[in-house]
Structure formats: structure tokens, C-alpha cells
Amino acid sequence: MAANGEVTTTNKKVVLRRYVTGYPTAEDMEVVATPGIPLRAPRGSTDAVVVKNLYLSCDPWMRGRMTRHDDGDAVPAADFVLGEALVNYTVGEVVDSTHPEFSAGDLVWGMNAWEEYTLVTKTEGLFKINHPELPLSYYTGVLGMTGLTAYAGLFEVGKPKGGESVFVSAAAGAVGQVVGQLAKIAGCYVVGSAGSDEKVNILKNEMGFDDAFNYKEEKDLDAALRRCLPGGIDVYFDNVGGTTLDAALLHMKLGGRVVICGMISQYNLPEHEGVHNLFCLIPKRIRMEGFSVMDYFHLYARFEKEMAGFIKEGNMSVIEDVVQGIEKAPDALIGLFSGRNVGKQLVAIA
Amino acid sequence: MAANGEVTTTNKKVVLRRYVTGYPTAEDMEVVATPGIPLRAPRGSTDAVVVKNLYLSCDPWMRGRMTRHDDGDAVPAADFVLGEALVNYTVGEVVDSTHPEFSAGDLVWGMNAWEEYTLVTKTEGLFKINHPELPLSYYTGVLGMTGLTAYAGLFEVGKPKGGESVFVSAAAGAVGQVVGQLAKIAGCYVVGSAGSDEKVNILKNEMGFDDAFNYKEEKDLDAALRRCLPGGIDVYFDNVGGTTLDAALLHMKLGGRVVICGMISQYNLPEHEGVHNLFCLIPKRIRMEGFSVMDYFHLYARFEKEMAGFIKEGNMSVIEDVVQGIEKAPDALIGLFSGRNVGKQLVAIA
Known part of the structure; x- marks a missing residue:
């Protein structure tokens, strides 16, 4: 608890230490703990959501953002920022919200930082999970x-x-x-x-x-x-x-x-x-x-419904490669590029 | 005239002497004269057209057919046959026909052999020229x-x-x-x-x-x-x-x-x-x-009309590189691959 009575926690995150050339290595990333992160959305805000991340998705496209590019290079997304958390899809639970469409306890997925808790203020990329009866981790992959x-x-x-x-x-x-x-x-x-x-x-x-x-x-x-x-x-x-x-x-x-x-x-x-x-x-x-x-997120609702159906009908097998703990996240990401993972690589962090 | 009273002529043609590797050379082709070619469509036929070729079109795609390919290679068209005439688009005049849609004197273009006279029996690739007021050679190129x-x-x-x-x-x-x-x-x-x-x-x-x-x-x-x-x-x-x-x-x-x-x-x-x-x-x-x-010849009629309009309105300049005489055809074709031609390369042969 902070001095003002705010409930806070430490927040572990995976940060980029240096830009990568060749295969990424353990030295390129670091897991750090930031103290005193508030667990409540800022009072007075009307669109803030605090998400406790439960699963981090490891995806090959993250590699592109770990390279230092020149201005004007054609890249799918901007380079990661040194010293800041990597960014990719996560699955989590809302712990507090001032946004009218999200409430504490909602299960969500979306593009978040690779950290334990994320304060989301741009909620257009945050999706509510409509099939909590299916394994939550599927929203890092087959349903995400x-x-x-x-x-x-x-x-x-x-x-x-x-x-x-x-x-x-x-x-x-x-x-x-x-x-x-x-x-x-x-x-x-x-x-x-x-x-x-x-x-x-x-x-x-x-x-x-x-x-x-x-x-x-x-x-x-x-x-x-x-x-x-x-x-x-x-x-x-x-x-x-x-x-x-x-x-x-x-x-x-x-x-x-x-x-x-x-x-x-x-x-x-x-x-x-x-x-x-x-x-x-x-x-x-x-x-x-x-x-x-x-370019296809407008299809998400239809996709989620169809895919949940395929899974329930037994027409869609799902193979996941799950590691436990945010400390293992850098190594899980590195493993993608040698094909070490079998199935969807993800990290369970809570 | 042949012994049976048939009107005949010699027929010069450009034949492939050997399959080509690397850049084509003069030694790869030969202009030969075949004697005693009839100038009348076979009596009794109902779909034969004798075309006197006036212009031969030189196009880069012919190069592919000059290579000996293996069975199963993806090629736009079959290899040329050694000792036989090269094949490409020509512009010509019908000298005789048993086909109801073609008459002596018709101006036509289509895929023909590189020779002075061609007996065409597959007329679906033979097009009548609807704009004889424009230079005939344009049908090897801009109108072809x-x-x-x-x-x-x-x-x-x-x-x-x-x-x-x-x-x-x-x-x-x-x-x-x-x-x-x-x-x-x-x-x-x-x-x-x-x-x-x-x-x-x-x-x-x-x-x-x-x-x-x-x-x-x-x-x-x-x-x-x-x-x-x-x-x-x-x-x-x-x-x-x-x-x-x-x-x-x-x-x-x-x-x-x-x-x-x-x-x-x-x-x-x-x-x-x-x-x-x-x-x-x-x-x-x-x-x-x-x-x-x-795949687009179904558009030809519309295309010909529009293109003739563009040319007449002065919106389509045409640059041709014309050589005279079938003997020059091999050299004209060879020149394409060093970019020697300026504009559409063609051979006037009559």
C-alpha cells in the first residue's frame, strides 16, 4: 500500500535490453520488477482498465520489433523501446475499471505489455472473452x-x-x-x-x-x-x-x-x-x-463463435506449449526461432 | 506451278536449329526455303485459310520456347520443335480460304509460323483486322x-x-x-x-x-x-x-x-x-x-475499339522498330535481349 492509501503492487515485466541482430538471446531481454504500481484505475478517468495478465503469447512477429529499423523501413509495427516492456497479446482479468464496458472480474484478451499488471487506456484493442467455458489460454492462440x-x-x-x-x-x-x-x-x-x-x-x-x-x-x-x-x-x-x-x-x-x-x-x-x-x-x-x-478484426465476433463451435464439436485440436512464470518468458520467445516449441507457445504468469 | 496444276510457291521460314542456352545467337536459327507450297486451301476442306504473312512480331516470350524443358516444367507454352518454324504473332492477308468467315483479301492477325505463307487450320486464333485505316503493323503490337x-x-x-x-x-x-x-x-x-x-x-x-x-x-x-x-x-x-x-x-x-x-x-x-x-x-x-x-482474348473486341480510338485521338503514341526481310528476323529477335530495339520490334517480310 502506498503512502496515500492506494493499493499497489510490484510489477514484473520483460524489457528489451538491447536491439537484436541475428537470433535473439537471453542477454537481449531482462525481467525487472517495478515497485509501487497502483491496482486501481485512475480516479476521474472514464476509460481506464487495470488488467492482471494471466498468459503471455509468444509469437514470431515480435522478432521484427526487436530490431532497430531505419525511418521509412517497411515494418508491420514500430520497434520496441529499449528498457520498456515487450508488447504482444495477453489474456488477463480486469482488476479495476473506470470504463463503462469493463468491470472487475471480466476476462479479456488483447495487445498488452509483457508484464504482470497493465493499465490499459486504449481499450479498442481489448476484447472480452465470450467463451470462459473453454481453456482461457486458448485466447492467446486458437481463439485469439x-x-x-x-x-x-x-x-x-x-x-x-x-x-x-x-x-x-x-x-x-x-x-x-x-x-x-x-x-x-x-x-x-x-x-x-x-x-x-x-x-x-x-x-x-x-x-x-x-x-x-x-x-x-x-x-x-x-x-x-x-x-x-x-x-x-x-x-x-x-x-x-x-x-x-x-x-x-x-x-x-x-x-x-x-x-x-x-x-x-x-x-x-x-x-x-x-x-x-x-x-x-x-x-x-x-x-x-x-x-x-x-485488417481483419472486424471479423472477430464471427470468428470467435465459429471457432468455439469447432473446438466444442471436436473438429479443432489445440496443442499448446506452456511454460510457467514470467521469468521464463524470454527463453520461451527465443525457443520459437529454433522451433523448440511444439504447438502454440505461451507463458502462464499467474 | 506443281505437276497437278496447283499454284505453288517457295516458302521461306525461320527455323530453330538447336535449343538455346544463355542468350540466343545467329547460329541457333536458320532461314530456309521450302519449295512447292500450295497457295490454295485444300479442296474439300471447310476451315482452312492460307495467309500470306506481311509482318512478324518479335516478342521476349519466344525465348522461353527456345529452351529445351523437362516434362512437367511450368512453361507458358510448349518448346519449339527443332527444324520447324518459330511461332509467334503475325499480320497477314488471306490469299485463299475454305472457311466461311474468311475470304481472299481479308487482313488478319494471329499466332502463325514465322514464314511467308501459313496454312491455318485452327482459326480460333485468327482475328480479322477491323481498322485497316491504321498502320497494319500496329496489329503486331499496340492493336495486337x-x-x-x-x-x-x-x-x-x-x-x-x-x-x-x-x-x-x-x-x-x-x-x-x-x-x-x-x-x-x-x-x-x-x-x-x-x-x-x-x-x-x-x-x-x-x-x-x-x-x-x-x-x-x-x-x-x-x-x-x-x-x-x-x-x-x-x-x-x-x-x-x-x-x-x-x-x-x-x-x-x-x-x-x-x-x-x-x-x-x-x-x-x-x-x-x-x-x-x-x-x-x-x-x-x-x-x-x-x-x-x-486468358483475356474475350476482351479483344472491346480493347481493339478503345485502342483504335486512343490512337486516332492522339492519346497513344506508337514507336516501332521495323526491320525489312525475313532474313533479318533472327537478328531482330536476338536484339530484343540486349535492348537494342527502340519500341515494338517487328519484321516486315513482304
């Missing part, structure tokens, strides 16, 4: 940003038709696992690539993928795609870029669509690898399109 | 396949809106010059790149481009694009691929479209260059799409 990314990217950009073939890379990851299962629900033939035999087994045996391969064990991605998709690919959902994208281009069918969602294979390289097979776009009339989930 | 390529690629794939910025590479070429002028008609800000100061002058002073640069004189394409298009690019119409495509990606605006029409900078390389800046597709939500004019 990464689920919506999969849903919007597949259906709004890739537009698969029943019977078409869909290939997804990083298929055991948070986005990929949802893409593949949504494509199965849509009646597609679905093949995924992942980085371990364990992940491949999960894809084939727990997530209903028609086929999958371990790209680290394939000498020739071209041959792997020919083997798994002899008729070619209608929709390639690309989470990795680089050599997998290059190989997939060779196997696209006439009128194929390449959904450019992420390029995790490239984020830690000093210069991105060259893609050599873009000529394929011409004879095959391929559309290749980048997107950002930020 | 390359004009339709520009029209369909720009309007159906690129979809520029008035006030948007359009960048076109190989802008003084057959497709590029039409793209740029159509974009001006559509109210866009138009910048072109070309390979000589002479071409740059033509773009700026004869074709109404807002700006243009000689890519061979620019040390840094990135800087050239920043200088000419400081606000960025809404539509990039790509005829060249490679480093120009890579640089353009850095300058695309949010929601930009990259129309992949051709990649002339790559056709003679043993392996295509890598494109490193595809990550830009994500933050900028770029759509990159390949197309083939073959």
Missing part, C-alpha cells in the same frame, strides 16, 4: 490473434474451395495448426511441413492432416512436395519464406494462391534469402498476397 | 497481342485508380509503352525505366510519362525509385523481374499491386536471380500476380 490470422489468411486471402489442395508450412505452430484444420473443415486435401518427427506425428495423428513431412530430414524440398502433393498445390499458406516458399512455387497449380503470412526462416538472417522461382507466377497465373491480421 | 497484354495486365490485374502512381519497367518496349500511356489515360502518375537515354527521352517527350530513368546509368535502383516516386508505387507493372522487381518491392505503397507480366532480365540466365524483398508483401499487404494474355 493467431487463430484469427489463420482464419482470415486462409479464407479471405487464400480462398480455398472444397477439394483443393492446401500446403502449410510451420504447420505445427500456432497459426499453421489452425490453418490446416480449418482447411480440412473446408473439405481440402491438407499437407503440412514441420521441423521434427514429433510435430509431423501430431499433424497426421492428432490434427487430421492428410500428410506431413519433416523439412529438416528432407534433402530436397522439391522432391518432398512432389511426393506429398503429386497433383500440385492450390493454396500455399506460407509462414516461413525462404527455401520452402521457393520450392512451393514450383508446385503451385494454375490459378494457385500463395498467402504470405510470415517468414520465420528469415527473421534472424542479416539479409533475406533470394527467392528464385517467381517466374512461375506467369505461366501458372499465381496470386501471391501478403496480409496482416490487423 | 502486346497491346492487349498491356490493357489486360494493367486494368484487370493492376486495377489502378485515378491519382495512383504506376511504375513500369522495360517501358519503351512493346508492352511497356502501352501500359504507361494507358495509365496516363486512367489519370495516374506514371514513371518508366528503360535501358538508354534515347528511350528515356521518348518516354518523357513523346509518350507523356511523368518521369523516367535509364536503369543502366543508375548505380542504385532503390535511390532512382526514391527520387522518381518519393510517395511510393501503387502499381508496379513488371516486365523484367530480377533486381528491378526487388527494388520496386521496397517502394510499394500499402495495398500495392505488382503485375508480373514478364521477366526479360532473367530469360537468358542459367538460374534466375533471387528476389530478397518479398517480406515487404506482409506489412504493405501487397498483391503480386502473374497473368497471361491468353
Whole structure:
């Protein structure tokens, strides 16, 4: 309790110590404790919400914000600020609010700082959780940003038709696992690539993928795609870029669509690898399109309802990789870039 | 005249002597004369047309058909056959016909062999010329396949809106010059790149481009694009691929479209260059799409009418590079790949 009678607490947070080049390391981040943070929304405010974060989501896109960019570089979001908390999606509980639409006890998710308690004053990015009967952590993934990314990217950009073939890379990851299962629900033939035999087994045996391969064990991605998709690919959902994208281009069918969602294979390289097979776009009339989930939050209510239904009906398996404690958050994030996680990586902090 | 009283003639043709690797050379082709070709459509046929070719169109896409491909390679059209005539668009006059829709004296254009006389039995690719008041040679270019390529690629794939910025590479070429002028008609800000100061002058002073640069004189394409298009690019119409495509990606605006029409900078390389800046597709939500004019011939009648109007109204300048005589055809085709031609390259053969 502070001197003025205000209820306060210490607030642990994950801060960026230095901008990153190459793969992020433990030295790039630090968990610090800030004392005396108020647990009540400022009196007199009308739009403030104090959120106690319960789960932190670890996502590859955070890597881009850990690099120091030049002005004018095309980046999805501004660089993180040194000494301040990292920012990404969290799931939490409202502990106090002066905002008319939020009350103490509400379960919420949204873009917050990587810390134990966040004072939110821009609530347009804060969503109430409408399915508390499902595991709360799902709102870091399948029911949150990464689920919506999969849903919007597949259906709004890739537009698969029943019977078409869909290939997804990083298929055991948070986005990929949802893409593949949504494509199965849509009646597609679905093949995924992942980085371990364990992940491949999960894809084939727990997530209903028609086929999958371990790209680290394939000498020739071209041959792997020919083997798994002899008729070619209608929709390639690309989470990795680089050599997998290059190989997939060779196997696209006439009128194929390449959904450019992420390029995790490239984020830690000093210069991105060259893609050599873009000529394929011409004879095959391929559309290749980048997107950002930020443009699709207007679909969230519909998505949440449909996805909750798929989960309850048993049509959507969810694999999470959960670590306990905010102290473990930097290491969990680092692990994403070597593919150490199996399924959606998240941190339980309370 | 043959022994049976049939009127015949010799028929000179440009044949492929060997499949090409790297840049095509004079030794790859040969002009040969075949004796005793009938000048009448076969009696008893009901769909045959004998065309006397007057102009041969030289186009970069022919290069792809001069390479020996493996089965299953993605190519826009089958490899040429050794010892047989090259195939591309020609403009000609019907000398005899058993087809009810064609009569001797009709002026036509379409995909024919590179020879003096062609017996056409698949007439769905043969178009009557509806504007004989315009130079006949225009049907190899601005009123023919390359004009339709520009029209369909720009309007159906690129979809520029008035006030948007359009960048076109190989802008003084057959497709590029039409793209740029159509974009001006559509109210866009138009910048072109070309390979000589002479071409740059033509773009700026004869074709109404807002700006243009000689890519061979620019040390840094990135800087050239920043200088000419400081606000960025809404539509990039790509005829060249490679480093120009890579640089353009850095300058695309949010929601930009990259129309992949051709990649002339790559056709003679043993392996295509890598494109490193595809990550830009994500933050900028770029759509990159390949197309083939073959999918747009249903628009031809509308296109021909509009384009003839633009030419007559003085809104469409046409620059042609015409060589005389079928013997010069191989050299004219070879010249395309060093950018020797200024404007649409064609061969007048009668």
C-alpha cells in the first residue's frame, strides 16, 4: 500500500535490453520488477482498465520489433523501446475499471505489455472473452490473434474451395495448426511441413492432416512436395519464406494462391534469402498476397463463435506449449526461432 | 506451278536449329526455303485459310520456347520443335480460304509460323483486322497481342485508380509503352525505366510519362525509385523481374499491386536471380500476380475499339522498330535481349 492509501503492487515485466541482430538471446531481454504500481484505475478517468495478465503469447512477429529499423523501413509495427516492456497479446482479468464496458472480474484478451499488471487506456484493442467455458489460454492462440490470422489468411486471402489442395508450412505452430484444420473443415486435401518427427506425428495423428513431412530430414524440398502433393498445390499458406516458399512455387497449380503470412526462416538472417522461382507466377497465373491480421478484426465476433463451435464439436485440436512464470518468458520467445516449441507457445504468469 | 496444276510457291521460314542456352545467337536459327507450297486451301476442306504473312512480331516470350524443358516444367507454352518454324504473332492477308468467315483479301492477325505463307487450320486464333485505316503493323503490337497484354495486365490485374502512381519497367518496349500511356489515360502518375537515354527521352517527350530513368546509368535502383516516386508505387507493372522487381518491392505503397507480366532480365540466365524483398508483401499487404494474355482474348473486341480510338485521338503514341526481310528476323529477335530495339520490334517480310 502506498503512502496515500492506494493499493499497489510490484510489477514484473520483460524489457528489451538491447536491439537484436541475428537470433535473439537471453542477454537481449531482462525481467525487472517495478515497485509501487497502483491496482486501481485512475480516479476521474472514464476509460481506464487495470488488467492482471494471466498468459503471455509468444509469437514470431515480435522478432521484427526487436530490431532497430531505419525511418521509412517497411515494418508491420514500430520497434520496441529499449528498457520498456515487450508488447504482444495477453489474456488477463480486469482488476479495476473506470470504463463503462469493463468491470472487475471480466476476462479479456488483447495487445498488452509483457508484464504482470497493465493499465490499459486504449481499450479498442481489448476484447472480452465470450467463451470462459473453454481453456482461457486458448485466447492467446486458437481463439485469439493467431487463430484469427489463420482464419482470415486462409479464407479471405487464400480462398480455398472444397477439394483443393492446401500446403502449410510451420504447420505445427500456432497459426499453421489452425490453418490446416480449418482447411480440412473446408473439405481440402491438407499437407503440412514441420521441423521434427514429433510435430509431423501430431499433424497426421492428432490434427487430421492428410500428410506431413519433416523439412529438416528432407534433402530436397522439391522432391518432398512432389511426393506429398503429386497433383500440385492450390493454396500455399506460407509462414516461413525462404527455401520452402521457393520450392512451393514450383508446385503451385494454375490459378494457385500463395498467402504470405510470415517468414520465420528469415527473421534472424542479416539479409533475406533470394527467392528464385517467381517466374512461375506467369505461366501458372499465381496470386501471391501478403496480409496482416490487423485488417481483419472486424471479423472477430464471427470468428470467435465459429471457432468455439469447432473446438466444442471436436473438429479443432489445440496443442499448446506452456511454460510457467514470467521469468521464463524470454527463453520461451527465443525457443520459437529454433522451433523448440511444439504447438502454440505461451507463458502462464499467474 | 506443281505437276497437278496447283499454284505453288517457295516458302521461306525461320527455323530453330538447336535449343538455346544463355542468350540466343545467329547460329541457333536458320532461314530456309521450302519449295512447292500450295497457295490454295485444300479442296474439300471447310476451315482452312492460307495467309500470306506481311509482318512478324518479335516478342521476349519466344525465348522461353527456345529452351529445351523437362516434362512437367511450368512453361507458358510448349518448346519449339527443332527444324520447324518459330511461332509467334503475325499480320497477314488471306490469299485463299475454305472457311466461311474468311475470304481472299481479308487482313488478319494471329499466332502463325514465322514464314511467308501459313496454312491455318485452327482459326480460333485468327482475328480479322477491323481498322485497316491504321498502320497494319500496329496489329503486331499496340492493336495486337502486346497491346492487349498491356490493357489486360494493367486494368484487370493492376486495377489502378485515378491519382495512383504506376511504375513500369522495360517501358519503351512493346508492352511497356502501352501500359504507361494507358495509365496516363486512367489519370495516374506514371514513371518508366528503360535501358538508354534515347528511350528515356521518348518516354518523357513523346509518350507523356511523368518521369523516367535509364536503369543502366543508375548505380542504385532503390535511390532512382526514391527520387522518381518519393510517395511510393501503387502499381508496379513488371516486365523484367530480377533486381528491378526487388527494388520496386521496397517502394510499394500499402495495398500495392505488382503485375508480373514478364521477366526479360532473367530469360537468358542459367538460374534466375533471387528476389530478397518479398517480406515487404506482409506489412504493405501487397498483391503480386502473374497473368497471361491468353486468358483475356474475350476482351479483344472491346480493347481493339478503345485502342483504335486512343490512337486516332492522339492519346497513344506508337514507336516501332521495323526491320525489312525475313532474313533479318533472327537478328531482330536476338536484339530484343540486349535492348537494342527502340519500341515494338517487328519484321516486315513482304
